[in-house]
Amino acid sequence: MNDGDNPMSKAHAAPRCTATSKRTGERCKGPAVRGWRVCRFHGAGGGHSPGKDHPSWRHGMRSREWIEARAEINELVREAREIERMLCGSAF
Known part of the structure; x- marks a missing residue:
């Protein structure tokens, strides 16, 4: 064959x-x-696609978008603290 x-x-x-x-x-x-x-x-x-259609979706606070938003907020807070240290340090 x-x-x-x-x-x-x-x-x-x-x-x-x-x-x-x-x-x-x-x-x-x-x-x-x-x-x-x-x-x-x-x-x-x-597998399922990520996001609201996923069966284990709860509230989205650990979604990629929220993680990126928290990282940006944390970076802004660090920069603000650094500016505050620079301003307070030069005044004294």
Whole structure:
């Protein structure tokens, strides 16, 4: 039988999943999903998008936007304290 005749020849030639078992330490033998290094069982193409549509979304205070906003506020407070130290230090 020719390889062109076997419809599974492409699946057998596909790159293998890189996930390993915690219990045995052996690698998964499943074919990796195209564009991913793992198979569909080990997370290729899965997961939810981040944001309000995620099932574990609570209030958004730890979202990327809030973290960046807090970092900017903290930087402004540091700069204000540095200016205050400079002004108070030169007055005395």
